[in-house]
Amino acid sequence: MDQNIKKFDLAIIGASIAGNYLAYLLSKSNLEIVVIEEHEDIGLPFQCAGIISQKLSQLIELPEEIVLNRVKTAKIIGPSGNFINLSGNERPYVIDRIALDRLFYGKNKNTSNITYYLGERFRSFKYSVDNGHKCVLIETSKRLIKAKMLIGCDGPLSSVGKHLKVKNKLLYAAQIRIKGNFDENEAVMYFHPLWKQLFGWIVPEGNNVYRIGIASSKNVKKSFLIFLKKLGIDVDNKIDQQGGIIPYGIMNKSAFKNALLLGDAAGQVKATTGGGIVMLLTAARHASNCVKLSFKQNNFSKRFIKKHYEKSCLRTIGKELKLHYVIRLILERLTSEDFEVFFKIVKENKIEHIISLYGDMDFPKDLIFKLLKNPSVFTFLIKFSLKNPNIFIKLLKILTK
Ligand SMILES: Cc1cc2nc3c(=O)[nH]c(=O)nc-3n(C[C@H](O)[C@H](O)[C@H](O)COP(=O)(O)OP(=O)(O)OC[C@H]3O[C@@H](n4cnc5c(N)ncnc54)[C@H](O)[C@@H]3O)c2cc1C
Incomplete structure (x- = not known):
């Protein structure tokens, strides 16, 4: 010394x-x-899925070589396997972290x-x-x-x-990079009760390479193997693997x-x-x-x-970080049936279009206001709130501040 x-x-x-x-x-x-x-x-060590909204290029001068891919669609898959597809103005970057x-x-x-x-x-x-x-x-x-x-x-x-x-407060993450035959234009989020604190993801890096991972508060290794099995992926074919820790909560x-x-x-x-x-x-x-x-x-x-x-x-x-936290608390408490009901509402009410138009990966407040104007979404939220009154109060506090 x-x-x-x-x-x-x-x-x-x-x-x-x-x-x-x-x-x-x-x-x-x-x-x-x-x-x-x-x-x-x-x-190093590399510990990131590397998907970032297009705001990145408004915040920094982004050299082309850092952008490996652009995603056109976000696919959200519920516990039963049913899904919704969201596409719109937002075309997130997949970057070389x-x-x-x-x-x-x-x-x-x-x-x-x-x-x-x-x-x-x-x-x-x-x-x-x-x-x-x-x-x-x-x-x-x-x-x-x-x-x-x-x-x-x-x-x-x-x-x-x-x-x-x-x-x-911490979540633990596991990820592999692997060659595969998924959709190069699509980022996928898998919700499941086993890793309910976040989700499983597939992020297309380009050149048929995909970053596949999950984050959760416990049993990450076991849940990750279950997730890979569900996707039909042989972990032995991985290019490399990453771990990592993600803080959660409000600032x-x-x-x-x-x-x-x-x-x-x-x-x-x-x-x-x-x-x-x-x-x-x-x-x-x-x-x-x-x-x-x-x-x-x-x-x-x-x-x-x-x-x-x-x-x-x-x-x-x-404020937006608080809102993300409340949305997360809601997502964590949705049952498989809730996901089904919500996906049905989204499809029947053309809500995919609203999400595509007003969806903002970073600042979701405007989208929430737009969604709440839809009677079916509002009714869904009221029913959810009757079961989870504390979360509803938190959401109201944030939205009205
Ligand atoms: C698996 C995973 C996937 C992710 N995916 C995404 C994503 O797709 N999009 C996104 O926006 N974010 C993502 N994140 C989050 C993102 O990676 C972090 O928000 C970001 O890296 C935080 O940057 P940071 O500089 O604050 O901290 P870190 O990147 O954690 O860097 C901290 C630095 O401090 C150093 N350090 C720590 N302790 C000491 C010490 N005692 N002395 C000296 N040096 C020290 C470390 O070595 C490290 O270099 C992901 C995170 C993980 C784990």
Whole structure:
């Protein structure tokens, strides 16, 4: 361990998409930034289905080579095998996730004010003082670092979060990549009581390669094998396999004295799909603005960071994340019969068209309002609410706020 204390303005823990993108947003500031990543190789291990709404290209300049495929239809399959097909304006990207993580690292690594320490693990931090100013003293596996601000971009099991007494609720995921004969234009979601906290998925990567996975709160390995068997897939033919952890719930507390949390570390993930990338890219912009303002006004208090980061996140992605959570609670409680009834309503009332027109993978509020105007959907929801009154109250609170 190097006992000389290195000094930086800002320390970012985690060099995956959240950490690299935030460092990129701040690369033109004159802040001295250190990014600490426990792995030697950025983007590895690969743990993602890589399906992202087309908002991605509004948030970042998206190089063509990162897009492997575009999906035209979403097929939703209920426990009985019946399904609905949704297609419309939304044409999500299937991306090369490793390349996305490396995109901003590539832009940052030759920037004079950004230092990367790779293969180095954040261990702990405590509050300290430097030249009469409050700061954080960070201990990594290799050295001590003093910084005015600490940003936890260290994923679902965030160690920074643990030190700040924030803990995510977690789902566990399993995925394989395999050559197959499914539809290259279609992403599929399989709902089943065994993995009811999320769903099983088939995401077409292109070139007849498919990412097939499930996420659930327990028994993932066993459920995954059942799922693959249902699909008639021999796991031994896989190209490779991935695991992973997905936080769920609503956004955590993310503002602290001299510190903030971003991305999976802050639980900024849609509880309906486990997708986090659009949310964290949006939150990273708020984080970048807040960091610049904190340094400009020399104010690193929790109150200041809450006002300029956490509240901005709540106003933009926070409400929608709550809505995703309530939708997830509803989906979790739907019985096989409920799925059948709902699919019938969708087909008979041409609701596929409404979903196609107003469906937004990230921000579902407008679609929910449109759907509630349909008498059959409204009646379905009322019947469901009589069985689950608490969830209905939560949904109403979110929609009317
Ligand atoms: C199986 C699976 C499928 C998914 N599919 C999708 C999808 O299709 N679409 C979508 O939008 N999202 C998807 N997600 C979610 C998405 O991958 C995450 O939201 C996103 O990766 C979060 O980025 P992040 O930078 O916040 O955290 P992470 O990507 O988790 O990165 C955290 C980084 O911090 C590093 N780190 C952790 N602890 C330390 C430490 N103590 N010291 C130093 N470094 C540390 C890690 O090595 C890692 O590089 C999926 C997730 C999983 C698991």
